[in-house]
Amino acid sequence: MQRMQPIEETITLVASRGKISVDDVQKILRLPKDSTRTIVNFLLKFDFIRIVEGKYLVLSDTCTPFFDEIMS
Numbered sequence: 001m002q003r004m005q006p007i008e009e010t011i012t013l014v015a016s017r018g019k020i021s022v023d024d025v026q027k028i029l030r031l032p033k034d035s036t037r038t039i040v041n042f043l044l045k046f047d048f049i050r051i052v053e054g055k056y057l058v059l060s061d062t063c064t065p066f067f068d069e070i071m072s
Helices: 006-017 022-029 033-045 064-071
Strands: 049-052 056-059
Touching: 006 022, 006 033, 006 056, 022 033, 033 049
Parallel strands: none
Antiparallel strands: 049 056
């Protein structure tokens, strides 16, 4: 099975978990810390995800309906 791109894997992981820490994303996807930070910063910049409670990643309000439709 072919792996998805790290950005796709990250957003899919956030969508499936609902709320996840950056450290957990790094551990689950087995990515280097710098790569994880770059991906998270990209997703934050383009409003795919947002940070809540100062440390958890969640889908942004814009993306939530899209992933709700896909995952139902």
